[in-house]
Amino acid sequence: MPTPIALADPRVAELIAAETARQHDTLCLIPSENHVSPAVLAATGSVLTNKYSEGYPGRRYYQGNAVVDGIEELAASRARELFGVEHANVQPLSGAPANLAVYAAFLDPGDTVLGMALDAGGHLTHGWGVSVTGKWFRAVRYGVRRDTGTVDLDEVRALARRERPKLIWCGGTAIPRTIDFAGFAAIAEEVGAVLAADVAHIAGLIAGGAHPSPTGHVDVIATTTHKTLRGPRGAMLLTGEQHARAIDRAVFPGLQGGPHDHTTAAIAVALHEAAQPAFTTYAHAIVANAQALAAALAERGFDLVSGGTDNHLLLVDLTAKGVAGRPAAEALEQAGLVANSNAVPFDPRPPLDPSGLRLGTPAITTRGLRPEHMPELARWIDEAVTATGDTDTLDRVRGEVTELARAFPPPA
Template identity: 50%
Template sequence: MPTDLSPVDDELARALTDERERQRETLSLVASENYASEAVLAAQGSVLTNKYAEGTPGARYYAGCEHADEVEELAADRARDLFGADHVNVQPHSGTQANLAAFLALLDAGDSVLSLDLTSGGHLSHGFEHSLVGRHYDVDHYGVDPETGRLDYDAIEAQARDVEPDLLVSGYSAYPRQVDWEQMQAIADSVGAYHVADIGHLTGLVAAGVHPSPVGVADVVTCSTHKSIRSGRGGMVMCDEEYADAIDRAVMPGCQGGPLMHSVAGKAAGFYEALQPGFDEYARRVLDNAAVLADHLRKRGFDLVSGGTDVHFALVDFRESHPDLTGATAEDVLADVGLVCNKQTVPGEPRSPTVGSGLRIGTPAVTTRGFGEDATRRLAEVVADLLDAPDDAGVRENARDVVTDLCREFPLYEDGARVVDP
């Protein structure tokens, strides 16, 4: 854990201590959050915080980068081992930065992009109108089938033939089913478009082989390094050698300067952990727990987008089963008892994204704490009780007790307790 700051900065030390206690005493169900190991935290808080290392290993713009080179090469080599990629750039500060680099490497200003719309589970960085991508490229969006909540590849292909995009984006922020990467590549090929697959949410699942991989299929694969792989906050780009130079130039100087070498060290540490045999079992448990959660909520009468999940979260749609309940209200009700998740738009969303008609509930973080199917069923029962009776004080009190019990049974960042089981 971080060195005690209290002799230097009592206010900051108090805030960090309070955040550690908040994480210990609550359960994160945010699909895009996870708990990094103490080794990853130590790497990210290391002396590499002090080092500028613009450029790439062996070709830096500063002296004194010999150890930074070693760290970055470790991170890249481990990523190549995990994903089977020809080329890896581990410098992006985030998944969004990785996406920007991919677009910059492959497109000219004003080129066209076809990506999933935000309410159907797309990501801001794929061309939301107020994002940099939305402002600098001509973006069209496809949706999911309104009846099934699933991608309709024939409809996407028809739209691609009509739009003729220069780049097709697959991989999503809130789509609870597997993606047919080969089919998306075939669509891109049919219209002469590049294909960028964003596996930001799926990074760990793909690394463990429990979800199909787009590496070697899509032209470029982007991801973040913290959600399901626990390697600290950051981004990464993977591609064939054909695009390696263009990607590296797009990362730096294209859309950022010096890499955050302490974050690169965190990636190296987390990738090492992901290469250990136990990580595959962790990823399988993430999926098993998500399936248990989805099944229990469905049995309790909640509608799920696409009817279930193939990934690490369930997406609840309140519009028919609980029409008076919004995603924002549900988020607040759960947070009040220590269950942290996020409101979410759903396909055909009638409400603002800041309100939403859905709730995204993920299992990577609680699985890191040690949850199995029994604990997940207990958790799902509490979630369902709260959403069925959000104003019932007795239900809330019982939920608080269950959350407290689960936090004690599956401790986090305590002496003698590991945050991850490699």
């Protein structure tokens, strides 16, 4: 029986089918991607996409929102309970708009912000020059130590004392080690700054107890919902009551109009799933897989930034292998292993052709892979990176990867 999409638009149906096959027959090692449950997928494609609900529950600018109010209130309630916060805004459309709302809530243009440098593992919206956060605000950046590859809180404190930022960011996109929220909080308190934790990558680990929580240490928590939290592509802002009004007004009417109600419903489903005992097991399994993969890669001579990982993410410096990150990622994709090239700290190469690879285990853990599979993954990664341009080797590895991928299919 043809699907509604196939009947209405065969070409789009073909493309969706091709993407379904690609995800089924490859292994995703991108740390910011995951496979959602059928329930999350169904909510994302529900009739809620038909509704316009500008405003907040009980204070909408459109009629017919009684059901939507219930959905948003449920999602917010589940977020508050899961993360132990007083207030949750589940309307941000994605991670970057959520982070922009933090600026809108607490800063004026030209104010100073202290964030982690992008090439050290931070995010564009933490004050990087190509982002409006680096153009509209005075950005100061901290990095990592050359000898350890980790954040030096003494450096952060010295910068904060000298520059007196109004906002400090902790967290980022390529940080393989535990974030010291209490240490950052002490610095923020000393200089009178608002402290924001960007936990987009590790929100699911926090929810599952596999990473310390920023709750009680920071003023606002910003997170996406589609990485380790295994929900739809959306975002949340979590805070205490003292900042609730400022955050809500920054999101609406400050930065956006109507929220995506189908996404809000899917976030509610994902939060319900994350509150179950099985998710705690899953979160710890992500870390176990990442650490097993790190050990297996180190045995094969790969240079891991900071020497390993405490979470879901590995940052690999390929300099010693004599291969740049982009051709390595392209070779891995040919071999059925989907990763992304990434800058490493103090990278001498340009951002579009960096020295590193970023690898993660959320998606393969969702599929059921375990630590005993990681040595084989490390072998394939080693063979593919070494065989860049060798089609025969990459095709052979692709066949072996496909066999494992089909044995551990994504949720359906």
